[in-house]
Amino acid sequence: MLLCCCLVLVALVPTTLSVNPGVEARLTDKGLEYGRQVGMVIVQQKLKSIKIADISGEQRLGKFGKVKYTLSGTQILNVGLPQSAVNLVPGTGVRLSISNAFISMHGNWRVKYRRVFRDSGSFDLSVNGLTVATTIGIMSDETGRPAVRSLNCGATVGGVNIKFHGGGSWLYNLFRKFIEKSLRNTLQKQICRLVGEAVADLNPRLKTLNVLAKVDKYAEIEYSMVSPPVVSKSSIDLGLKGEFYNIGRHQEPPFSPAPFSLPLQTSNMLYIGLSAFTANSAAFVYNTAGALSMYITDDMIPQSSPFRLNTRTFRAVIPQIAKRFPGLMIKLLVKTVKTPVITFTPDNVTVQTTTTVTAYAIQPNATLSPLFVLNLDSSVSGKMTVSGMQLAGHVTLNKINLSLVTSYVGDFQVKPLSNIFQLVVKAVVIPIANVELAKGYPLPTIGKMKLVNPQLKVLKDYMLIGTDVQFTN
Ligand SMILES: *[C@@H]1O[C@H](CO)[C@@H](O)[C@H](O)[C@H]1NC(C)=O
Ligand SMILES: *[C@@H]1O[C@H](CO)[C@@H](O)[C@H](O)[C@H]1NC(C)=O
Ligand SMILES: *[C@@H]1O[C@H](CO)[C@@H](O)[C@H](O)[C@H]1NC(C)=O
Numbered sequence: 001m002l003l004c005c006c007l008v009l010v011a012l013v014p015t016t017l018s019v020n021p022g023v024e025a026r027l028t029d030k031g032l033e034y035g036r037q038v039g040m041v042i043v044q045q046k047l048k049s050i051k052i053a054d055i056s057g058e059q060r061l062g063k064f065g066k067v068k069y070t071l072s073g074t075q076i077l078n079v080g081l082p083q084s085a086v087n088l089v090p091g092t093g094v095r096l097s098i099s100n101a102f103i104s105m106h107g108n109w110r111v112k113y114r115r116v117f118r119d120s121g122s123f124d125l126s127v128n129g130l131t132v133a134t135t136i137g138i139m140s141d142e143t144g145r146p147a148v149r150s151l152n153c154g155a156t157v158g159g160v161n162i163k164f165h166g167g168g169s170w171l172y173n174l175f176r177k178f179i180e181k182s183l184r185n186t187l188q189k190q191i192c193r194l195v196g197e198a199v200a201d202l203n204p205r206l207k208t209l210n211v212l213a214k215v216d217k218y219a220e221i222e223y224s225m226v227s228p229p230v231v232s233k234s235s236i237d238l239g240l241k242g243e244f245y246n247i248g249r250h251q252e253p254p255f256s257p258a259p260f261s262l263p264l265q266t267s268n269m270l271y272i273g274l275s276a277f278t279a280n281s282a283a284f285v286y287n288t289a290g291a292l293s294m295y296i297t298d299d300m301i302p303q304s305s306p307f308r309l310n311t312r313t314f315r316a317v318i319p320q321i322a323k324r325f326p327g328l329m330i331k332l333l334v335k336t337v338k339t340p341v342i343t344f345t346p347d348n349v350t351v352q353t354t355t356t357v358t359a360y361a362i363q364p365n366a367t368l369s370p371l372f373v374l375n376l377d378s379s380v381s382g383k384m385t386v387s388g389m390q391l392a393g394h395v396t397l398n399k400i401n402l403s404l405v406t407s408y409v410g411d412f413q414v415k416p417l418s419n420i421f422q423l424v425v426k427a428v429v430i431p432i433a434n435v436e437l438a439k440g441y442p443l444p445t446i447g448k449m450k451l452v453n454p455q456l457k458v459l460k461d462y463m464l465i466g467t468d469v470q471f472t473n
Contacts, residue, residue, distance in 0.1 A: 019226050020257040022242025022278040024271075025444060026235045031269030031469065032094065036086040038471055039096070039198070046198040047079040050190050052105065055182050059174050067113045069175050071123070074107035090232050093138040093148065096195075101130035103187070109164060121166025127187060129158015134195050138231060144224025145209045146238060150199040153192035157184050205447045213442040218289045219244050219282065223444040234266070240444055242274060244282040246289055253284035253339070260462050268455075268466040272443065274391070275462045279342040282441070283351075292355075293335035300428045307420060311361055314371075317416045320409040321371055325361035331368060333358040334376070334429060342382075344458050349382035351395065356405060357421065373405040374414065378425060382437075386454040386465055390440030395433060397426050448472045 027035075052074035058066040084098045103126070110120040134153040141147040160180045211224040222241045230237040245251070257277035265271060286292050298309035307313040309330045315322035333356075340353040355376045360368035379398040384391055400422055402414045443451075443465070454467035 019241070020259045021226050021239030022257045022275050022281065023223065023240040023444060024260070024262055024273040025238045025240060026262050026271040026273075027238075028235050028266045028269060028271070029088070030266065032086050032088065032236070034269055034469065036084060036096070039086075039202075040081055040084055040098075042201060043098070043195060043198045044079050044081050046194040046201075047081075047103065047191065048076050050076055050079075050103070050187065050194065052076075052107070052183070052186060055179060057175065057178055059178075061113070061174070065114065067111055067174065069112075070110045071179060072108050072110070074105050074125070077104045077106055079103050088231055088233060088236070089135060092151070093136045093231055094236075095133065095135050098130070098132040100128075101132065102126060102128040103130065109167070111167070119167045121164060123165065124163045125183070126161045127157055127159070127183070128161070130187075130191070131156050131158075132191055132195055134192070134199070136199050138229045138236060140225045140228045141203075141207075143207070144211055144226070144241075146206045146225065146229055148199055148202050148206065150192075150196040153195055155188045155191040155195075157187050160184065208445075208447045210442060210445055213444075214247070215244070215441055216439070218246060218291050219285045220247050221245075221278075221442060222250075234264075237262075242278040242281075242444075244278070244285045246285050251288065253281055255280060255284075258461065262464065263459075265466060269468045270451075270466075272465040272467075273462045274465070276342055276344045279344070279349075280339070283340040283342055287336050287339045292340070292353075293333065294429070294432065296332040296334060296424060296428050298329050301424070302427050305423060305427065307423075313420065314417075318372075318409055318412045320412075321361070324409065325369065325371075328361040328363065330371070331360045331362050332424065333360070337375075344461050344463060346460060347458055349384060349393075349458055349463075350398070351380045351382060353378050353380070370408050372407040372409060372412075374417075374421070375403045375405050376421060376425075377401040380430070384456055384458070384463060386443070386451060386456055386467070387440060389443050389445045389449065389451065391443055391456075391465075392440040393434075393437035395430060395437065397422070397430055400425055 054070060054072040056068070056070040058068050061067045080102045081098055083100045084096065087095045089095050105125040106122065107125065108120065108122050112118045132153065132155045135151045137149050137151045139147050139149070160183055162176060162179060209223065211222060213221045213223060215221060222243050222245060224241050226239050226241050255277070257275055260273060260275055262271050262273045296309070301309055309332070311321045311325045311328050311330060336353060336355050338354050340351050343350045355378070357374045357376050359371040361371055363369060378400045380395040381398055382393050382395045384393050400418070402418055402421060404414050448471060450470045450472065452468040452470050454465055457464045
């Protein structure tokens with residue numbers, strides 16, 4: 001018994017310690033309503049594929065004996081679904097209700113009485129007052145993508161109306177009852193099967209969720225769901241991992257997502273909350289990959305700059321340099337020494353970066369002679385924008401702080417070098433970073449999804465994108 005309890009507890013541990021999502025996506029009632037419109041087109045297409053098998057039978061006709069009849073080649077002409085509604089079923093999914101639906105068909109009839117009499121013609125058939133109700137369960141599949149399944153379904157046919165063309169009206173009364181009963185049965189059975197298929201047909205679309213979205217040669221973002229969808233009274237919430245990884249090597253950063261919850265907003269179809277964790281996991285990946293370092297040479301310094309990257313520039317502050325390395329160009333190596341820290345506060349994205357700057361004199365034989373190593377802390381402000389299905393960024397420099405780490409050319413004051421390095425960061429490093437940030441990072445997306453009028457707001461510890469969506473096939 002005790003062992004049993006222990007096993008149960010052990011089994012429960014992974015779920016109770018489940019990871020917080022880095023990204024949360026919320027589909028609102030408005031989004032669900034758009035989903036209904038898209039879905040009804042699919043259901044209508046499906047119902048048009050109803051197959052009515054030939055109906056045949058015999059009917060005793062007074063003392064003369066049996067009349068054989070056949071209805072064949074019944075084709076669906078039209079399916080009308082004028083009324084439908086979707087409602088959230090908390091804890092389960094959504095309920096789709098279709099009412100007052102109608103189906104019109106056309107076919108041929110034939111009767112035969114021994115060798116004495118035969119007749120044939122066509123008929124028009126309409127089925128009305130059709131209702132269909134199904135509960136659609138929303139869950140996650142084994143790849144961390146959402147999946148749907150029709151959990152139950154009921155269909156009822158209101159009225160069946162047949163109009164025969166050709167022949168006499170006595171025929172109508174002869175087999176009307178049989179036809180109606182037979183049609184009712186076949187339709188009620190087929191409608192639920194087809195609605196179930198229409199629901200299942202959504203799964204290949206849902207499987208297009210980019211659970212692993214490639215960013216560039218270094219990074220990919222994982223968007224798989226970390227827990228099953230949460231269906232509440234007012235929304236469907238998906239908790240996505242939202243974590244950057246080195247391509248092919250999924251190393252966890254030494255920090256994890258903090259829980260966050262989206263505000264109660266309903267004016268858009270979809271809300272996506274991207275946590276500071278997601279941004280910081282990107283910083284971790286690029287830093288670990290060694291992507292956050294660069295050499296800066298004089299040709300990268302704008303022509304308009306008041307100084308060039310040579311030993312003469314440093315003459316006033318560090319006379320040793322000009323003395324020992326006269327007339328040489330200088331090369332800088334800027335390199336992060338730890339993962340940059342990204343902070344989201346209302347309307348403000350800040351990136352704190354700690355780098356070292358190593359300055360080298362370039363000897364005529366191309367040998368690099370180290371001059372000094374500085375510590376350069378910088379703070380930049382970021383502005384994020386949504387462009388297509390991508391999130392792009394742009395940063396501007398707030399401030400830098402220099403301190404000396406090592407000097408190979410004697411002691412010197414760092415402060416007077418501030419202007420030089422401020423310009424190097426502003427005119428060289430930041431523009432290069434902005435070229436990269438402008439390339440964008442893929443947002444979670446399903447199929448050919450377009451964001452309509454997306455708005456982005458930075459809140460405490462996460463960014464919120466509110467948007468409408470549009471699917472194009
Ligand atoms: C953003 O916040 C940082 C500190 O976190 C601050 O230094 C900076 O001035 C702020 N920027 C804006 C535009 O408010
Ligand atoms: C390159 O030139 C420097 C300075 O003249 C010298 O100290 C160094 O040994 C030279 N290196 C090579 C590989 O020639
Ligand atoms: C600049 O950096 C040094 C060394 O890291 C630190 O002691 C100092 O407080 C910093 N100054 C500012 C203004 O942040």
